[in-house]
Amino acid sequence: MKGSLDEALKRRLKIMIIEECEKEEVTPDDVADDVQLFSDASGLELDSLDALQIIMGLQIQFGIRLEDSKAFRRHVTTINELADFIQPH
Amino acid sequence: MIYIHAGGIHNSIPDNQLPDLKSELKALSGKVYRRIDHFIQLAIIGAHKAAAELELAPQTAIYMTSGQGDIMVFDRVRRQRYFQKMLSKPVDFVNLSSNSAGFYVATHLGLNGKNLFLLHHHFPVQMTLLAAQNELNLGQQKAILVGGVDEWIPKPELAKKLLGVDEVTILGEGSNWLLLKAEAEAALATFALEPGTLNKIELQRLLLSVEAGTFLAFSSRFSAAEVAEIMVMNKGCKRYHYEASCAYYETLPLYVLNRFLHQEQGKLIHLDVSKGRYMVMRVGNNVFL
Numbered sequence: 001m002k003g004s005l006d007e008a009l010k011r012r013l014k015i016m017i018i019e020e021c022e023k024e025e026v027t028p029d030d031v032a033d034d035v036q037l038f039s040d041a042s043g044l045e046l047d048s049l050d051a052l053q054i055i056m057g058l059q060i061q062f063g064i065r066l067e068d069s070k071a072f073r074r075h076v077t078t079i080n081e082l083a084d085f086i087q088p089h
Numbered sequence: 090m091i092y093i094h095a096g097g098i099h100n101s102i103p104d105n106q107l108p109d110l111k112s113e114l115k116a117l118s119g120k121v122y123r124r125i126d127h128f129i130q131l132a133i134i135g136a137h138k139a140a141a142e143l144e145l146a147p148q149t150a151i152y153m154t155s156g157q158g159d160i161m162v163f164d165r166v167r168r169q170r171y172f173q174k175m176l177s178k179p180v181d182f183v184n185l186s187s188n189s190a191g192f193y194v195a196t197h198l199g200l201n202g203k204n205l206f207l208l209h210h211h212f213p214v215q216m217t218l219l220a221a222q223n224e225l226n227l228g229q230q231k232a233i234l235v236g237g238v239d240e241w242i243p244k245p246e247l248a249k250k251l252l253g254v255d256e257v258t259i260l261g262e263g264s265n266w267l268l269l270k271a272e273a274e275a276a277l278a279t280f281a282l283e284p285g286t287l288n289k290i291e292l293q294r295l296l297l298s299v300e301a302g303t304f305l306a307f308s309s310r311f312s313a314a315e316v317a318e319i320m321v322m323n324k325g326c327k328r329y330h331y332e333a334s335c336a337y338y339e340t341l342p343l344y345v346l347n348r349f350l351h352q353e354q355g356k357l358i359h360l361d362v363s364k365g366r367y368m369v370m371r372v373g374n375n376v377f378l
Contacts, residue, residue: 020178022123049124052179059175 003083004033010083012061020057021050033079051076062086091225092276093372094232095268096347097139099131102261102336103241110134118197124180125193128159132190132238133197135264139234140198143268149232150203150224153191154217156339157251158208159184161242190238203230210252211363213237214342215370218269218282225271236266237340252339258309261336265343278350278374286366293322295369299358301325306345308361309337319360329357346372 003009014028017037023044035042038051046054054076058064064086066072075085101108110130115121118137122130132153162185166177183189191204209216214237224230241262242248248260269280287295296305296319306329307316320328331345342359349357349372356373 025121049179049183056176056178 001087002089003085003087004080006083006087009087010079013079013082013086016057016061017044017054020053021046031079036077037079037082038076058086090273091222091269091271091280092273093267093278093280093346093350093374094270094276095139095143096277096350097135097137097141097266098263098344098347098351099135099138100261100263100265100335100344101241102259105243107241107243108262120197122193124184126159126162126181126184128155128161128238128240129184129190129193131240131262131264132194132236135238135266136194136198136234136236139236139266139268145198145200145234145268146202146232147200148202149198149200149234149268150205150221150230151191151195151200151234151236152203152205152207152217152221153194153236153238154207154209154213154340155238156208156210156213157239157248158187159190159240160248160251161240164242164244164247194234194236198234200234210339212286212361212368214340215282215361215368218280218370219284221269222280222282222284225269228271231272232268232270234266234268235343236264237343238264239338239340241338252337254337259336261338263335263338263340263344265340265347267343267346278372280346281371283369286368288366292360292367292369293319296323296326296358299323299326300356302327302355304329304349304353304355304357306331306349306357306359308342308345308359310362311360315362326358329353342370346370350374 010033011028014031018026038046055066076082110127114130114134117134162181166181166185169175169177188204188206191206195204207217217235221233221235239262241260245260303326305326331348335344342361345359355375359370361368
């Protein structure tokens with residue numbers, strides 16, 4: 001199943017981001033699937049250190065290794081796109 | 090002579106569970122902090138309590154010490170690096186820098202003065218207070234907030250191994266702070282630290298000159314037999330008991346001084362020992378009555 005259709009995977013991703021970025025005031029339901037995570041619209045107020053934390057979280061919890069900042073910008077956009085990257089089929 | 094102008098105590102004996110300091114810090118300061126671990130939360134809480142009712146000069150220095158430092162993060166990073174062959178998480182890496190806790194305390198209190206972190210086994214409190222005493226006496230600093238911070242960890246065997254304490258010792262955690270100045274005005278107490286370590290004969294000679302009624306506090310490194318011996322030889326002194334209110338951590342002497350100042354009137358001599366050498370600290374809060 002494509003990642004963006006896998007609700008359980010997307011929920012795991014949201015929980016990982018909330019935990020890694022210490023955004024306890026946010027619940028997984030607050031994070032929209034199709035909103036850019038690093039934008040004002042997401043309401044997460046993430047910064048560059050959060051990006052590094054997310055990279056490590058992806059590596060530890062999902063076994064995904066993002067080699068450089070280009071790969072991060074390409075894949076860590078929205079929850080849907082990140083889920084599709086982790087689980088393409 | 091230097092003077093104690095304020096103190097702050099945070100002392101606990103965790104019951105097999107890491108205390109939720111994040112909520113406590115939020116309740117205490119009204120601020121929400123991200124990216125700080127238990128050790129840094131502990132440091133801020135103690136410093137906040139010491140400075141709560143004061144208007145600190147922005148140039149107030151921070152001298153912080155610990156017996157074991159940020160040991161939980163250190164252990165996590167060590168495991169990631171050497172066993173899992175992974176890089177540490179960025180926040181862990183930043184927080185493991187020796188002075189991160191001092192940085193966060195300074196930010197919390199709005200201070201921009203000198204910021205020192207001293208990690209020391211055996212006499213962490215005394216070595217830090219010695220540095221503060223020298224700086225104040227030399228006029229290098231006008232005010233120094235001195236703190237001792239040690240955290241409890243869920244796997245205490247690592248801490249016990251590092252601290253060199255036996256398996257039955259119960260570990261606690263604390264963040265205890267004193268504001269020291271060279272000026273007497275509005276002070277709570279006097280403070281003096283014997284600058285060198287003493288052998289037993291030198292210690293006894295020093296204690297013979299102590300005036301009657303002075304309290305003696307012994308660090309937990311003293312054996313019961315040695316405490317009894319010293320008390321017998323100094324019958325005019327009273328033992329200061331604090332042991333029931335705390336468990337062991339290496340910066341406990343700062344808790345003892347703070348507790349005495351909060352609860353007693355008079356003079357206290359705090360004795361500590363390591364490897365046969367003694368260190369002596371004196372506080373007195375009856376001189377201003």
